[in-house]
Structures are given as C-alpha cells and as structure tokens.
Amino acid sequence: MTQSEAAETGLGSEASGVRRRDFIEVAAVSAAGVGALAALVPLISQMSPSADVLAEASTEVDISAIAVGQAIKAVFRKQPVFVRHLTPEEISKADAVPLSELRDPETLEQRTKPGKTQWLITMGVCTHLGCVPLGTAEGEPKGEFGGYFCPCHGSQYDTAARIRKGPAPKNLVVPDYAFTSPTVVKIG
Amino acid sequence: MSFPWANEYKPSHPAMVWLDEKLPLPRFVFNAVGAGYPVPRNLNYMWNFGVLAGFCLMLQIVTGVILAMHYAADTSVAFNSTEHIMRDVNWGWMLRYAHANGASAFFVVVYAHIFRGFYFGSYKAPREMIWLLGVVIFLLMMATAFMGYVLPWGQMSFWGAQVITGLFSAIPLVGDALHTWLLGGFAPDQAALNRFFSLHFLLPFVILGVVILHIWALHIPGSSNPTGVEVKSESDTVPFHPYYTAKDGFGLAVFLFLYCAMLFFFPNALGHPDNYIPANPMQTPAHIVPEWYFWPFYAILRAFTADLTIPFTHVVLVPAKLLGVLAMFSAILVWFALPWLDTSPVRSGHYRPTFRKIYWLLVIDVVILGYCGGSPAEEPFVMISQIAAAYYFLHFFIILPLVSLIETPQPLPFSITESVLGKDVETTPAPAE
Numbered sequence: 001m002t003q004s005e006a007a008e009t010g011l012g013s014e015a016s017g018v019r020r021r022d023f024i025e026v027a028a029v030s031a032a033g034v035g036a037l038a039a040l041v042p043l044i045s046q047m048s049p050s051a052d053v054l055a056e057a058s059t060e061v062d063i064s065a066i067a068v069g070q071a072i073k074a075v076f077r078k079q080p081v082f083v084r085h086l087t088p089e090e091i092s093k094a095d096a097v098p099l100s101e102l103r104d105p106e107t108l109e110q111r112t113k114p115g116k117t118q119w120l121i122t123m124g125v126c127t128h129l130g131c132v133p134l135g136t137a138e139g140e141p142k143g144e145f146g147g148y149f150c151p152c153h154g155s156q157y158d159t160a161a162r163i164r165k166g167p168a169p170k171n172l173v174v175p176d177y178a179f180t181s182p183t184v185v186k187i188g
Numbered sequence: 189m190s191f192p193w194a195n196e197y198k199p200s201h202p203a204m205v206w207l208d209e210k211l212p213l214p215r216f217v218f219n220a221v222g223a224g225y226p227v228p229r230n231l232n233y234m235w236n237f238g239v240l241a242g243f244c245l246m247l248q249i250v251t252g253v254i255l256a257m258h259y260a261a262d263t264s265v266a267f268n269s270t271e272h273i274m275r276d277v278n279w280g281w282m283l284r285y286a287h288a289n290g291a292s293a294f295f296v297v298v299y300a301h302i303f304r305g306f307y308f309g310s311y312k313a314p315r316e317m318i319w320l321l322g323v324v325i326f327l328l329m330m331a332t333a334f335m336g337y338v339l340p341w342g343q344m345s346f347w348g349a350q351v352i353t354g355l356f357s358a359i360p361l362v363g364d365a366l367h368t369w370l371l372g373g374f375a376p377d378q379a380a381l382n383r384f385f386s387l388h389f390l391l392p393f394v395i396l397g398v399v400i401l402h403i404w405a406l407h408i409p410g411s412s413n414p415t416g417v418e419v420k421s422e423s424d425t426v427p428f429h430p431y432y433t434a435k436d437g438f439g440l441a442v443f444l445f446l447y448c449a450m451l452f453f454f455p456n457a458l459g460h461p462d463n464y465i466p467a468n469p470m471q472t473p474a475h476i477v478p479e480w481y482f483w484p485f486y487a488i489l490r491a492f493t494a495d496l497t498i499p500f501t502h503v504v505l506v507p508a509k510l511l512g513v514l515a516m517f518s519a520i521l522v523w524f525a526l527p528w529l530d531t532s533p534v535r536s537g538h539y540r541p542t543f544r545k546i547y548w549l550l551v552i553d554v555v556i557l558g559y560c561g562g563s564p565a566e567e568p569f570v571m572i573s574q575i576a577a578a579y580y581f582l583h584f585f586i587i588l589p590l591v592s593l594i595e596t597p598q599p600l601p602f603s604i605t606e607s608v609l610g611k612d613v614e615t616t617p618a619p620a621e
Binding site for chain 2: 047048049050053073075077078079080103124125127128129130131132133134150151152153154166167168169
C-alpha cells in the first residue's frame with residue numbers, strides 16, 4: 001500500500017507516517033514470535049529429568065561389615081558411591097598434605113562427618129568424564145596417592161579422594177548423607 | 189549453473205515429456221549426475237570417494253531402518269534385543285554386522301574424501317561452501333555414529349555415553365545442568381537411551397539433506413580436478429554419464445569387495461569384546477576407548493592433563509578438563525577456517541612442493557594421534573599425544589598459512605587438456621571466465 005492509498009483510506013497518521021496496517025503487522029508478528037518462543041518451553045523442558053528419575057529414593061548402607069582398610073561400592077541414583085573405612089595411616093597421610101598443594105583444596109575433616117573421620121563417603125564418579133575409579137576392591141590399583149585411580153584418563157585421587165594428578169578438575173563429590181545409627185548411613 | 193556445452197535433457201517418450209512439464213525430476217537427475225553434468229576429464233580415483241560416501245549413507249539408512257524394526261530402546265531389553273537380532277532374526281546377524289561395519293566403512297571413505305580435499309585444495313574459492321557443508325556433514329556423522337554405538341547397551345556403549353556426554357559438563361557455569369538435561373538424568377539411563385535412539389534415527393536424514401546441499405553447491409562451480417586448473421573449454425570435460433558413472437562403478441566394486449571381506453570374515457575386528465557384556469553402571473571397563481574413527485580427536489582430548497594457570501601462582505585460568513574439550517572440538521572446527529588459512533592461489537598439492545611435505549607430515553601426525561587415542565592413558569602415549577596435538581594445531585594455525593605465503597609453486601599447465609595430452613589441441617579455446 002502506498003502512502004497516498006493510506007491517506008485515501010484514512011488509516012494513516014500523517015504526522016508520523018505510521019499506518020494502522022504497520023501497527024497490525026508488527027503486533028501480529030510479535031505475537032507469533034512470543035507464541036513460538038513459548039512453545040519452545042515444553043519442547044526443551046521435556047529433556048530434563050522426569051519426575052520418576054528425580055524421585056529416586058535415598059539409599060541406606062550398612063557399614064558394620066566394612067573392616068579398617070576396606071571399601072565398598074553402594075548404589076545411589078543409579079550411580080556408585082564409595083564407602084571407605086580409612087586406616088590411621090591413610091588419615092595421617094591425608095592430613096599431612098598442605099592445602100596449597102591441592103587443586104581443589106579441602107581437608108579430610110571437611111569431607112567427613114565430625115568424629116567419623118575414618119568413614120570417607122564419596123560418589124564413585126570421576127569428576128573428569130564420569131568413569132568409575134578403581135581402588136575400592138582388593139587388588140585394584142589405587143594410584144600414586146593411595147586413594148583411587150581412574151582408568152579412563154588417568155586421574156589420581158588421594159586417601160581423602162581429593163584430585164591430585166590427571167585431568168579431573170574436582171575432588172570426588174561428597175553426597176549428602178547422615179549416620180542414622182553407628183552402623184547405618186543414609187545417603188541422599 | 190553448468191557449462192554452456194552441457195548436454196540438454198531431451199525426453200523422447202511422451203510420458204517423460206509429460207512428466208518433464210509437470211515435475212522435471214528426471215531433468216534434475218540428468219543435470220546432477222547424468223550426461224548433463226560436464227566433469228573435468230582428468231579426475232583420478234581419489235574422486236571416487238564422494239560417490240562411495242553417498243553409497244555408505246544409503247547402506248546405513250537401509251540397514252538401520254531394518255534393524256530398528258527388531259530393536260527395542262529400553263535399558264532392560266536393549267542388549268537382549270540386539271542379541272535377538274544376532275541369533276534369531278532371519279539374516280539379522282548379517283544386517284547388524286553390515287550396519288556396524290558400514291559405519292566404519294563410511295568413516296574410511298569420508299576420511300579419504302576429506303584428505304583428498306586437503307591435498308588438492310578442494311576447499312579454496314569458489315568451492316568454500318562445499319567444504320563448509322562437508323564439515324557440517326562430518327560433525328553430524330560423528331554425532332550419529334556415537335549415538336548408534338550406545339544403542340546395544342553393552343559396557344562400551346554405556347561408558348562411551350557416560351564419557352562423551354561428560355564432555356559437556358566441562359562447560360563453565362551451565363555444564364552440569366546441560367549434562368543432566370542432555371541425559372535426562374544424572375547418568376545414562378532409560379531417558380538417554382530412548383532419546384539417542386530417536387536422534388540416531390533422525391540424523392541420517394538430516395545428513396541426507398545436507399548432502400543434497402553439498403552437491404547443489406558443488407554443481408555451481410563444477411567439480412575440481414587434480415591439477416586445480418579451472419575448466420576452460422569443452423575439451424577439458426566429459427559428461428558425468430557414462431564416463432564417471434563407469435569409473436565410480438568400478439570404484440564401488442572395489443569398495444564392496446573390501447567391505448564384504450570385512451563383513452563376512454572379520455565382522456568383529458573393529459569392535460570391542462567389552463560391548464558383548466551388558467551395561468553395568470557400577471563397573472567401568474579397564475580400558476575404555478571409542479570407535480577407531482574418533483581416536484585422533486580422543487587423543488587430543490586426553491593430551492591436556494594440567495590446568496592453564498597464571499605462572500607461579502595457583503590461579504586457574506582454564507581447567508585441564510575444559511582445555512581438553514575445547515581442543516578436541518577446535519581440532520575439527522579449525523577446518524571451517526581452512527579456506528582462509530591457506531591463502532596460496534594454487535589449489536593442487538601437485539604444484540606445491542613445500543605444501544606437499546607438510547601435508548604428509550599432517551597425515552603422519554593424525555595417524556600417530558589415532559594410535560595414541562586407541563592406547564591406554566599412560567606414558568609414553570600421553571606425552572606423544574601432547575606433542576602430536578601441538579603439531580596438529582601448529583600445522584593449521586602457523587605452518588600452513590606461512591607456507592602459503594612464502595612457497596614458490598611449480599608452473600601450472602595451461603589447461604586440463606594440456607595436462608592430459610601434453611598440448612591443448614583446441615585452436616580457439618573458449619575465453620576463460
């Protein structure tokens with residue numbers, strides 16, 4: 001529609017040159033754009049964990065059978081959790097490391113519950129790309145620092161499951177947990 | 189566009205005349221891959237691999253659609269349904285081996301196709317868009333192959349999914365949320381398997397779409413050739429059909445001979461025994477590696493073992509994990525910049541003595557990276573990967589641009605015809621554009 005036509009139909013506002021038609025066009029396209037964006041919300045959100053995945057129950061682990069120096073793998077959120085009964089040597093070894101040497105500085109105290117320093121409970125998921133590190137079972141390599149060794153890309157964790165060498169950026173994650181009795185731990 | 193001397197489509201049968209008026213699809217095919225497409229007369233067998241890649245795509249789509257009729261994307265039965273295909277479905281073993289080895293064959297011919305492009309400067313003007321679309325196809329192929337490998341839900345499938353989706357968790361701030369979103373959970377499980385199956389079915393058709401764009405873009409300037417000299421006259425070209433349909437047909441026969449030898453005599457040679465163990469989220473296999481076609485890039489990922497810090501402090505600028513992921517993706521993304529990194533006006537490596545040397549060094553470097561990527565993450569492979577990865581980037585960002593600037597190329601032939609016959613017999617060659 002030309003300017004003169006707009007003037008003839010009386011739709012235009014001569015002062016600004018903005019016609020009624022221009023306004024309708026911008027409004028219609030804007031409404032369609034907002035509608036399209038809104039439609040993206042369910043399309044993207046459906047990819048996130050569904051209710052049943054999020055509703056995974058917490059896990060209870062009986063630790064009474066784990067002797068000093070032993071470790072077990074429990075299951076939490078379909079991922080492994082390492083429960084390790086540290087020896088006094090492993091505790092002193094972890095405490096002897098100056099924090100300045102650590103990539104992700106944390107003390108063993110901070111990574112365990114008060115008075116339960118011997119119970120090291122961490123996710124068994126390497127913080128690099130998610131493999132399960134070795135070092136829980138008897139005879140598995142524990143790496144240079146006596147903790148865990150990830151066979152995928154060679155990350156090495158110490159006796160407090162802190163990253164010491166290799167590509168992983170963080171210490172093994174300590175999940176939320178609590179001692180419900182002296183021999184039972186509830187994870188999650 | 190085509191050259192003015194291209195044969196014209198002239199249907200004689202009344203039904204074809206009728207069809208040509210309503211929907212000129214036969215005309216389109218005639219002009220694209222028939223007698224209506226003039227092609228340089230001097231193409232060597234390195235020019236077979238485009239057609240072979242197209243054949244592999246069709247092979248994968250046909251076998252894949254059939255496999256999908258017998259496969260179930262559910263973590264409780266996926267592994268068993270794969271074994272059901274292998275043991276119970278009529279010819280199922282052959283179709284699955286054809287598909288698994290077809291993926292490897294696809295990557296073999298595509299790597300040959302890509303390195304043909306590197307050597308003969310196929311990425312240079314006016315063919316940049318063909319090259320860019322080709323890199324897009326390669327990225328889509330990698331995504332498709334990765335998700336396909338997850339479907340049998342064996343140990344390698346599971347841990348491959350865990351490691352490769354873990355790459356995204358390296359992204360600062362949003363990484364963990366993105367990782368969870370991609371998987372639909374905190375580790376690969378039902379949601380991930382099901383969506384990988386959906387996407388693995390979809391992506392080959394997306395690849396097919398980009399392949400059509402790739403060929404469309406190719407037909408605007410026409411095919412390149414081993415001399416890198418543009419077509420000047422009719423004597424420089426022959427029609428695609430029957431000349432190159434025959435030549436590609438012979439290449440296809442050779443390809444099928446080798447492919448069938450793999451399929452029938454060594455069907456598991458490129459597989460991993462661990463993938464015949466059902467997925468176990470509690471136990472990572474001692475030595476996990478991706479499929480061979482990812483090895484060079486996997487080696488680059490693993491080459492970064494230390495954080496990038498401000499010197500003499502513990503302030504981390506870029507963590508090692510993110511560095512590895514960035515480097516791995518950059519190793520492919522740098523190909524997008526190739527048409528502008530190589531500024532030499534001469535296309536073909538035949539006439540570039542220095543380029544030829546660095547080309548073969550790059551080939552050796554990629555082979556070394558591939559070997560390290562398939563080896564365990566221990567010395568000496570880590571150090572060799574680091575050196576080879578450094579050289580890889582040095583090649584693209586420093587050596588190649590520098591060689592393009594300082595190299596003196598050898599004299600080019602006047603025309604394709606001259607390079608073939610020793611002299612150009614055209615007395616009045618058509619003026620070059």
